[in-house]
Amino acid sequence: MADMFASLGTWNWLIFGLILMGLELLAPGVFLFWLGLAAFLVGTLSFVIDPTWQMQILMFAVFAVAAVPLWRRVARAKPGASNSPFLNKRADALVGRVFTLEKPIVDGTGTVRIDDTIWRVAGPDAPAGSRVKVVKADGASLTVAVA
Incomplete structure (x- = not known):
């Protein structure tokens, strides 16, 4: 198990992020997208710095936890003007x-x-x-x- 974590690399995180974002299309709920984004960020940062596998897991956890309040803020933002304001209000x-x-x-x-x-x-x-x-x-x- 430790060997698996030690072999985590940049491409693994990028692929994992894309897989999670793709799963979001199959099972929409907006949750997997943010986890995929966190994995994608870890993969992107791994190109710049060469973190240990422990640091990669920690970065993923921090990004995933930070994504929750970010999503709540985005979801609560006021929706723009509707192009059909009387939809369902005939x-x-x-x-x-x-x-x-x-x-x-x-x-x-x-x-x-x-x-x-x-x-x-x-x-x-x-x-x-x-x-x-x-x-x-x-x-x-x-x-x-x-x-």
Whole structure:
């Protein structure tokens, strides 16, 4: 076993790092990537300095432990602006738009057709064909005002 550790070299660490990063593609969870990065760093540093096998194991352990807070910081960073902010919030995308009532609003409820969907609307009484503006979206119901 000691001979195996003593034979650890630069290329072993680089290959080990690439294998771990490749395994991350097969079993995603982001954990193996950081271990692979730690092994890759040990291999890269082994090109510059010629550490003993004990020092290589220590460097790998330090880099692997340091990768955890680094990953937590990266994961908590604010995500950038989404190119589709209304994904899974279809009703919110309708706020501010004007539509024609399909069925009149009677006693506060009616319907409006938007594309291929009929939406329930709530608002002041208005006859069918009236133009209404969506002022609020609440799940599958829209609150409207006469436009």
